[in-house]
Amino acid sequence: MLITQLKSKETIEALAQGKTVIINCHGCKEVYFAEHEADELQKDLSGVTQIITTDYICNPDNLKLQLQKHTDVINAADTILVFSCGVGVQTVAAQFESKKVYSCCDTYPLPGFQGVTPLNVDCGQCGECYLNGTGGICPITACSKSLLNGQCGGAKEGMCEVDKEMECGWERIYRKLEKLNKLDNMKYEAPKVRNYHNPNAEEPTI
Amino acid sequence: MRITELFQRGEFVLTAEVGPPKGVELDHLIKDAHEYLKTRVHALNVTDNQSSVMRTGSLATCKVLKDEGLLPIFQITCRDRNRIALQSDVLSAALLGIENLLLLTGDYTTLGDHPQAKPVFDLDSVSLIHAVKRLEEGFDIAGNAVDGAPPKFAKGAVVSPCSDSVDVQLAKMEAKVKAGCEYFQTQGVYEPEKFIKFMEQAKQFGVPVQLGLIIPKNVGMCRYMNANVAGVHVPDEMIKELQADKEKTKAGDTGVEICARLIKECKDYAQGVHIMSLGWENRIPEILDMAGIAPITPVV
Numbered sequence A: 001m002l003i004t005q006l007k008s009k010e011t012i013e014a015l016a017q018g019k020t021v022i023i024n025c026h027g028c029k030e031v032y033f034a035e036h037e038a039d040e041l042q043k044d045l046s047g048v049t050q051i052i053t054t055d056y057i058c059n060p061d062n063l064k065l066q067l068q069k070h071t072d073v074i075n076a077a078d079t080i081l082v083f084s085c086g087v088g089v090q091t092v093a094a095q096f097e098s099k100k101v102y103s104c105c106d107t108y109p110l111p112g113f114q115g116v117t118p119l120n121v122d123c124g125q126c127g128e129c130y131l132n133g134t135g136g137i138c139p140i141t142a143c144s145k146s147l148l149n150g151q152c153g154g155a156k157e158g159m160c161e162v163d164k165e166m167e168c169g170w171e172r173i174y175r176k177l178e179k180l181n182k183l184d185n186m187k188y189e190a191p192k193v194r195n196y197h198n199p200n201a202e203e204p205t206i
Numbered sequence B: 001m002r003i004t005e006l007f008q009r010g011e012f013v014l015t016a017e018v019g020p021p022k023g024v025e026l027d028h029l030i031k032d033a034h035e036y037l038k039t040r041v042h043a044l045n046v047t048d049n050q051s052s053v054m055r056t057g058s059l060a061t062c063k064v065l066k067d068e069g070l071l072p073i074f075q076i077t078c079r080d081r082n083r084i085a086l087q088s089d090v091l092s093a094a095l096l097g098i099e100n101l102l103l104l105t106g107d108y109t110t111l112g113d114h115p116q117a118k119p120v121f122d123l124d125s126v127s128l129i130h131a132v133k134r135l136e137e138g139f140d141i142a143g144n145a146v147d148g149a150p151p152k153f154a155k156g157a158v159v160s161p162c163s164d165s166v167d168v169q170l171a172k173m174e175a176k177v178k179a180g181c182e183y184f185q186t187q188g189v190y191e192p193e194k195f196i197k198f199m200e201q202a203k204q205f206g207v208p209v210q211l212g213l214i215i216p217k218n219v220g221m222c223r224y225m226n227a228n229v230a231g232v233h234v235p236d237e238m239i240k241e242l243q244a245d246k247e248k249t250k251a252g253d254t255g256v257e258i259c260a261r262l263i264k265e266c267k268d269y270a271q272g273v274h275i276m277s278l279g280w281e282n283r284i285p286e287i288l289d290m291a292g293i294a295p296i297t298p299v300v
């Protein structure tokens, strides 16, 4: 079971730039989603051209199908804000390669049954989602060492030193940011350090 | 002494790598260091469980070398220790008078002789540099004050100029400089053009860079590195050169010549040389002689 907790209102406001499409995922019963709080917050955001509430966006085929009728408004959008677990955000980011796709939630683990895991991407439930700085590619699961501050010296021809069948996650992140013209994202003021004492997440009050 | 002082004085800084053995008999390492390195290189890098193979520790070996009147560089990787142990070892280094650090992410555990071990990577090279800088400012990485006079180190890191994605490497290099890195040693270079081109871009960071060299011992080793070692590429012509005179290569002379030539071709673009001899410490004096680099007065 996972908990997705909303990022702060200021953070989300700062992410909603230009024409913004919101995608909410209410699919999975294994994920606690702060539906009511999200609704309230989304009402106050400016520039929102469409709010799409759907399910199982972690499945790329399903996502494509669900978004078909919104193609025009999505094409016209500058930003896509996703309210889902980390897997959903990554699937959306992978589908809209050249759009800014941002995560509005932090995903935390809750011990116990974890539910159906999806297809291509993975969320390590780190509790402080980094996807907004990494072009929607998860550094925790796409990098074998879960590095946060860029590539280790181990990649060879784009493949990871740990698993030669796997593309280096940080090379993918770099190329994606390059494409988005967002390489400045990697120039952090202070290096990123993970917080393993994360479950600050409150017990869901359902 | 911190090797950053040498760079500041404008010296061409020479270092060599030594690896502690799997066991506690350091006699051989110490003897070689005195015989071949003491008057030829300024400082000795001591590797930290190199290639994820368990050995005697880098810090203890650094202390032994220091007591022998040599200047050690303590290599620290993030593979085996979390942030508590890393910072603690950095303070321990200060306590023992070890002032030079080389801060690395580290190879993955599965590359070594304990593939079942837990890979740690709590910090990475960038956040480790940051942590050391914070200790120098009197705080640990969690923001707690550290008692007494804070330590001061020469903080180094590595970069791969001949990587197949040199732009990604440069971005990481910039992050390291921002975090407080004060000198770089490079991965083994066999392609001077690539190194020179890299240095033109790296110049902007204003941090000294030592040319890294791995003595090419034979053709098999070069082919292995080409297939498996990130950031290292031995060009075909060099492999042919090693094939041409088998006896000479076997005697180690071709590798020595290649290294000397690489130094000559890159010298004007680098602020020093770092030699990874992988057991061939005895050939380092010849390489330096052939490259026209005179013996040094040892510093401690």
Ligand code: SF4
Pocket: A085, A086, A087, A090, A106, A107, A122, A123, A124, A125, A126, A127, A128, A129, A130, A131, A138, A139, A140, A141
């Ligand atoms: S950064 Fe990765 S592991 Fe962390 S919440 Fe986002 S998708 Fe999940």
Ligand code: SF4
Pocket: A142, A143, A144, A145, A146, A147, A150, A151, A152, A153, A154, A155, A156, A159, A160, A161, A162, A167, A168, A169, A170, A171
């Ligand atoms: S090669 Fe890339 S994916 Fe593999 S550990 Fe290094 S940075 Fe991570």
